[in-house]
Amino acid sequence: MARARRALHRGRTLLRKSAVDYFRGDGSDWLPLVALLLTVPALAWATTVVPDWCPPTALVFPVLLGGLLLRPASLLLLYAAAATALVAEDAVLGPYHPGASRTVTPGTVLVVSAVAFAGLMIAQFRSRVGVPWRRGGTMLFDLRERIRVQSQLPELPDGWHAEMALRPAGGQSFSGDFVVATRTGGGQVLEAVLTDVSGKGMDAGSRALLLSGAFGGLLGSLPPHQFLAAANGYLLRQDWDEGFATSVHLVLDLETGDYELLSAGHLPGMQLCAGTGRWEEKAADGMMLGVVEGAEFDGVKGTLNSGDVLMLFTDGLVEASGRDLAEGIDRLIGEAERLVAHGFRGAAWRLIDAVAKDVNDDRALLIICRD
Numbered sequence: 001m002a003r004a005r006r007a008l009h010r011g012r013t014l015l016r017k018s019a020v021d022y023f024r025g026d027g028s029d030w031l032p033l034v035a036l037l038l039t040v041p042a043l044a045w046a047t048t049v050v051p052d053w054c055p056p057t058a059l060v061f062p063v064l065l066g067g068l069l070l071r072p073a074s075l076l077l078l079y080a081a082a083a084t085a086l087v088a089e090d091a092v093l094g095p096y097h098p099g100a101s102r103t104v105t106p107g108t109v110l111v112v113s114a115v116a117f118a119g120l121m122i123a124q125f126r127s128r129v130g131v132p133w134r135r136g137g138t139m140l141f142d143l144r145e146r147i148r149v150q151s152q153l154p155e156l157p158d159g160w161h162a163e164m165a166l167r168p169a170g171g172q173s174f175s176g177d178f179v180v181a182t183r184t185g186g187g188q189v190l191e192a193v194l195t196d197v198s199g200k201g202m203d204a205g206s207r208a209l210l211l212s213g214a215f216g217g218l219l220g221s222l223p224p225h226q227f228l229a230a231a232n233g234y235l236l237r238q239d240w241d242e243g244f245a246t247s248v249h250l251v252l253d254l255e256t257g258d259y260e261l262l263s264a265g266h267l268p269g270m271q272l273c274a275g276t277g278r279w280e281e282k283a284a285d286g287m288m289l290g291v292v293e294g295a296e297f298d299g300v301k302g303t304l305n306s307g308d309v310l311m312l313f314t315d316g317l318v319e320a321s322g323r324d325l326a327e328g329i330d331r332l333i334g335e336a337e338r339l340v341a342h343g344f345r346g347a348a349w350r351l352i353d354a355v356a357k358d359v360n361d362d363r364a365l366l367i368i369c370r371d
Contacts, residue, residue, distance in 0.1 A: 047093075090104040167352055179195075190368075194247065200316075267313060269312045272308060284297070312365070318332055
């Protein structure tokens with residue numbers, strides 16, 4: 001009895017380990033292969049016994065599941081079994097002739113063959129990529145969450161408020177716009193970088209993920225005036241076909257409110273001066289990243305006093321077909337004016353909805369307020 005219990009325990013452990021490895025994509029696919037191979041004769045038998053309830057085209061179900069679960073080599077074995085089952089069904093049900101029912105028709109063979117071909121293409125693509133379907137969605141979800149974590153703003157001291165809203169094009173999960181931020185100088189300085197990678201949505205998402213990780217490593221590790229130069233050199237070394245990006249680098253002293261904006265071909269920032277009630281444009285000069293080696297980036301300085309607001313945004317928020325860029329900025333400022341009386345907490349998402357809700361481009365907005 002003791003040996004039997006130990007053997008049962010080892011069996012359960014092995015089965016559980018095999019299931020976990022298979023889910024992760026590391027294990028063998030013998031278990032689903034055996035299950036699907038057993039399903040094929042079961043369906044063939046049901047077709048010959050009750051063809052009204054189980055037609056010959058029912059074989060597409062194991063063929064389709066095989067394309068999602070099996071490797072290409074194992075998939076060919078399943079296809080051989082399905083072809084054998086079709087031949088057996090045809091022999092039992094009788095040859096096909098026009099007007100006959102409950103037989104293996106040319107349409108049946110065509111449907112099963114088309115599904116088998118599609119499944120084989122899926123399996124081969126999955127094999128080349130090296131990511132099993134069971135992990136593909138998990139990996140994409142993990143990448144999306146990493147982008148969101150990298151875009152989170154650090155907690156600011158009392159008297160300061162910062163928020164960021166990011167909305168990809170077409171309602172997708174990946175965007176070519178991203179924000180990286182950190183506090184340096186013992187927590188006294190906030191450094192934030194808003195970047196717009198060429199392209200949009202899924203097309204730019206992979207490059208944005210790579211750049212956000214690289215920029216996050218550079219930010220705070222270099223003096224502020226060297227960051228954009230280092231980012232430009234990094235982008236040039238990638239040698240991408242669409243290897244350019246615009247970026248704006250904010251360096252803000254959280255004690256005095258003094259800041260400097262350094263831009264790499266990015267749109268100007270807009271500052272609300274509470275003392276005058278006017279919005280001022282803060283435009284810095286600089287070439288886009290990834291275009292010219294040794295490019296220089298000149299900054300513009302300013303101060304955020306009590307009640308002041310600074311907005312940084314990407315072109316998807318203000319640019320539209322048939323509309324001048326200045327007109328788009330004016331529209332954004334007009335919507336922001338309505339929020340002055342109520343404050344700018346939670347305003348980032350509302351502003352995107354107000355001025356660029358259905359725009360087919362990535363949109364990002366960073367708002368920093370001093371109470």
